[in-house]
Amino acid sequence: MEISAAGRLEVRITAADVGKRVSVRRLAGTEDTTEKFTDTVGVLTSWDSGVLTITRKSGESVRIPETSLVAGKVVPPAPARRRGPSATYRELAQVSARAWRPVESERLGEWELRAAAGYTRRANSVLPLGDPGLPLDEALTVVRRWYGDRGLPAYVQTATGGEGTQELLCAELERRGWTREVTAELWVGALAPVADRADASGVQLSRTADEAWLARYQRKGVSEVALKVLGSGPSVWFATVPGEGGEGADSAPAAIGRCVVDGRWAGFGAVEVDPALRRRGLASVVMAALASRALAEGASAAWLQVEAENVGARALYSGMGFSAHHAYHHYRDHRDGSS
Structure with missing residues (x-):
């Protein structure tokens, strides 16, 4: 926090700093005779009627009475990520x-x-x-x-x-x-490690979402409008891993995925696995096949979207080298x- 030459904590922000990234410390209460402090970092989005509002990276808004401020200062933008491609x-x-x-x-x-x-x-x-x-x-x-x-x-x-x-x-x-x-995150990562992660020789790639692919897709009763959205994008690919009965079996595919190639970027989505076949690496197989196709089209970077509560997906993507870019x-x- 900001400390003066005399060693005192100081509040060095004002309402004129709205829109800037700040770090503040406030008195949150006392335990017995000990004062308890809380630190908040984020964008100062308002300072009205004696109350500050700070929006954290997650999008959560924190309201802070100015009378509780102990220290505060403007801070530079968060340091650049050390993992993944650079992007605005x-x-x-x-x-x-x-x-x-x-x-x-x-x-x-x-x-x-x-x-x-x-x-x-x-x-x-x-x-x-x-x-x-x-x-x-x-x-x-x-x-x-x-x-x-x-x-x-x-x-x-x-x-x-x-x-x-x-x-x-x-x-x-x-x-x-x-x-x-709804809040989710957009993650980015290098594309080549995704392609190298698994043997994707058994994956079928198609330009369209056929009946087999749609049978595994979590959004049932897909309409004509939905098919148009699914098929939209500069270069769209659909991946299918046949079910254990093989191609043409009555059961839905074991796993599916979708990828859109757009210049240097490959965007992954709709990666879904039969619940009975999870934890066998099928999601990695699907993404490896799509990543290889995207690399062949000149892409080098990857992005995907993941919800905060999807712990399994976050662990998978982190292991592939992805990291959060923004919420x-x-x-x-x-x-x-x-x-």
Whole structure:
């Protein structure tokens, strides 16, 4: 924390530092006669009516009465990751958006309004990469109307925890009653180690999601719209490991996966394994086959998305050399989608 020349802790932040990354120490209470302190690091997203709001990397907002502050200072951006390829948030947001396209979209300044008949939040949310060209309240009115006209709830996809992410927008949405429903992370890693991880000779690759692949896909009753989203992207590949009965058996495949190749990036998703066959390395086999295909098309870096509570997937991907780049969130309007 910030310590003066006289050895005292000092608060060296003000409301003028909103939007900057800060580190603060506050008095959290006392135990017997001992004072207890808590440290918080994140982006200062507001300082109003004697209360600071700091948004942590995870997207969690912490409200701190200024009277409890013991010390505080502006700190530099988090140090660059030591693992995985270098990338900006904006680059990854655009790459991941191209890998999961809606069936309908419209521009609002630098925002993109996306819709796909409600199939996944990613394809049915606003991607706000910049200025909407209107004051925020007016832009959100347009958003609510646009989704309401389609019978859909209004969602805005935001990100936190990286350089250039949207902590301030998250705070503004929360002040307006929008609620954060889903949080996940986007992880990145080198592609070649994924391809080298397992023998993928038994994996079948296809440009389309056939009936066998869809039989293992967790989202049942896939519609025509869903098939369009699944097949969207610059260069899409689907991987299938036949079930134990072999190709053409009545049972669903043992494992499946999807990959979208886009320049230097390969994005992995829909990696699913028969629950009875888990812990046999089938997920690694699927990803190795897709990674080899992506390498052949010139990709060198990889990304994927994983939810915080998916402990098994996080352990698998960490073992493959992936690490978290930023967190992303879906904020929903506090009213119904219709308006």
